[in-house]
Amino acid sequence: MNKFDDLEIFAQVVSAGSLSAAGRELGLSPAVVSKRLRRLEDRIGTRLIQRTTRQISLTEAGQGYYERIVAVLAGIEEAEAFVSRRSQQARGVLKVSAPTSFGRMHIAPHLKAFMRANPDLSVNLALTDRFVDIVADGFDVAIRIAELSDSSLVARRLAPVRRILCATPGYIAAHGMPESIEDLDRHTCLAPHNNEPWKLEGPDGALVYRPTGPLMTNSSEVIRECVIAGLGIALRSTWDISRELKEGRLVRVLPAYGGSRNVAVYAVYASRRFLPTKVRVFVDYMSELFGPRPYWEK
Template sequence: MTNLGDLEVFARVVATGSMSAAGRALGFSPAVISKRIKRLEDRLGTRLLQRTTRQISLTDAGQGFYDRVLGVLAGIEDAEAFAAGRSGEVQGTLRISAPTSFGRMHIAPHLTRFMAAHPDLVLNLTLSDAFTDIVAEGFDLAIRIGELSDSSLVARRLAPVRRVLCASVDYTRRHGMPQTLADLEQHICLPAHNHESWKLEGPDGAVSYRPEGPLITNSSEVIREAVLSGAGIALRSTWDIGPDLRSGTLLQVLPEWEGSRNLSVSAVYPSRQFLPAKVRLFIDYLAGLYGPVPPWEQ
């Protein structure tokens, strides 16, 4: 009988497109991955993958085998999820990717209660502002903020995101308060590190404004600290600066204009025929924490 582990290795190689990426996801060296694939092919008596120096592709036999392997693996995980749901307990490791600031502010403080409710589950939380390929890197789910593009991933909306233009009291005292969008040309703006345009909605509908500023950084948290210290005007999410707005440390600039209303905090996970119990439990937990009116808006 074929080793089920070899089937998982094969499926991961196909999903990631390389043996090295599959090895990183599964914790094996590329040499071990290659050996496992060869063992599987030898047992089946057919070549499943075409290998070149640049890419890996499925043979006709490999494609048919892959389609059936996905069903086998899904059935096994479905059975495990069913048993876990029946017992009320989940085990193993849940690998989660989340943006740095949001993870620190709105996930980390709530982990204790979740871990206490599921003592046999290990949480592996990676915080990064870089885009994460959750399939290639072996994550069970990712928390993403923004407009979700069409993909093979399944997404569940957890909370709305509201973004506002803001500046410190000190900045507005020194530079004044802009009255129109055109006035921003005379002010110091602090764009995001990727210098994308600000997508705004207001009295004139949806507009796109490309801010220019003297600060370039790859860190969203640096922009936050810069606006707090009076360096300029920024477009920030209320989940990030809500307490500063409430305390009066930051003032909302041009309040009739806000960021795109299509943004949300979402949980995304690989498209499968079912949702593993450990993933479902964590997503449900976050959804219960945030809700349609999240704490940072209250």
């Protein structure tokens, strides 16, 4: 084995989470994996991993080293694929992180067509509402719905996000239609994360409204079900409630106001010179699927 093999073993150990798991994936014994890690640490003169056969933890130096070598290894893989005329075919395992509701509603239903078009590619889709560290957690790409700030990562905008205030016709019939933002104070407002503030845009520009209501939850899906059940008024994305709006089960409240226009659906991946084919084909597929006027707005 050469020094690049040692780098691959180190990266696999971090990705797998233990020496034994990495050994199984590489076809090596934990003893051999440990020996190669020691050789790598001796060569660079620092300890990278605190380890046992069952679990590992990166040192500060190891974390920085890992973040840098994964890009190097990806570049080598892509260069070799190009030389061997494999660059146009996606292969291997694509590890994707996506928000829970969006992934269930707008990614999972379209995986069949994507995987049929890329038969040599396997997809590992992890749904979570937290922002994962795609480098440290070993993800190839993350789908994020956010107003993104500056980052060392690459972000490609896949679709706009339109968020509106809404309620059921039954709730409006019982409690009246608000005529102004101030009228919301007399209504039951539903917001996750302990009544998190609503960042809105209206006729006079941006504003922040702090909703109040009897329900507190950390689940956006709970809020969705409660607004559909007629419990109150919520700020929801149209990708989440387009069917209910079309069917008349929900109606728009205060149509002059909506969520920030800077929020969008993004594909986020590590900045690297060689973008792996598996990432490129997935991001291209999602971009074509959604686009500037996504299907849930039609």
